[in-house]
Every structure is written in structure tokens, then in C-alpha cells.
Amino acid sequence: MKNIFYTLITFFFILSCSQGDVIVTEFNFDKDTLEICEATTDNFIYFKINNETQEGVSFNFSRTNFSVTAVDSFNIPINATNRLVYRKFNTTVDRNYYCGLLPPSNISVLEEYVSSGGTATITTEITAETEEILNDSLALKKSTYQTKILFENLTLNGPDERLVYQKFELEGSRIEQDTIAR
Secondary structure (H helix, E strand, O other): OHHHHHHHHHHHHHHHOOOOOOOOOOOOOOOOOOEEOOOEOOEEEEEEEEOOOOEEEEEEEEOOOOOOOOOEEEEEEOOOOOEEEEEEEOOOOOHHHHHOOOOOOOOOEEEEEEEEEEEEEEEEEEEEEEEEEOOOOOEEEEEEEEEEEEEEEEEEEOOOOEEEEEEEEEEEEEEEEEEEEO
């Protein structure tokens, strides 16, 4: 009798602990190139586009003396000025969506998440350098810079939910620069 009683209580306990609908939102931009829009007076936009899933993610931030070709690492607090925005579109988009003065009018945002907290660390490093001797006094130096952005304790607010990521990384921006050395 005790076994039946314990079995019924255990069964009742399992049925009463419903988790409801568990929604897992995962952003997958690993294969996509991290690009940057040309700067306008200390305001920058890094972005990635996944046209297979019609999604885009952008990081808008403000910083004086920022250069995509300077080896550097710095932290930026996420706030109203420095923010990450994820969008799901009704069609594919290109860099003009993020870098143009006006986004194309035929594109609708179906879903949007906007950051409200966290920290971004932007790291730019040289990944390759070569030097070609042009003559006795000149050499051409080619440098490849790679940028990655690590978001920590990132909070994204959507229409019906709030997402929190301990770590979320955007990487893959490669800029090549040629300089002539004397």
C-alpha cells in the first residue's frame, strides 16, 4: 500500500511541474562575414547578414579615435547609444540596409531584439603581414587586420521575451592595408 501511495505522489508531482513552452532562440552568424560601415564622426556600425535565414545583427557604437587598422582592445558599455540589434526580415538584405542613408523601402522587419545591458569588447589584431621590396629605398608592406566583438552579460529585449547571453561573439572582419615604407 505504501508503494502505491509513493508512486501516486511521485506521478502527481511530475505532472504538476510543467515547464510550459520552452523557447530557445539561437542566433547563428558563424559563417557570415563581419562588416563595418564607413564611419561618420565617431559613430560606427559592425554588422553580419545571414541571407539563408533572412537575419541580420548589427552593433552600433560611438568612440573617438577608433580605427579598423589599429591594433587595440577596448570595452564599451551597452546602452542607448552603443547597442546590438537583431532583426529577422521578410526578404534578403545587403550592406546597403545598414550602411545606406535610408534603408530600402521594400524590406520589413518581422522580429527585432534590442540590447539593454552588457559589455562589448572589441579586439583588433594583425593576423598576417608581408613585405615586398620595390627598390633600394621603398618597400610595400601588406597587413591584414581581424576584428572580433565579444559581448558579455548581454540582455536582448524582444516583443514577448527577454534573452540573456553570458557570452555572444561576432568575429570575422578582415581589413587589408598597404603601406609604403622607406
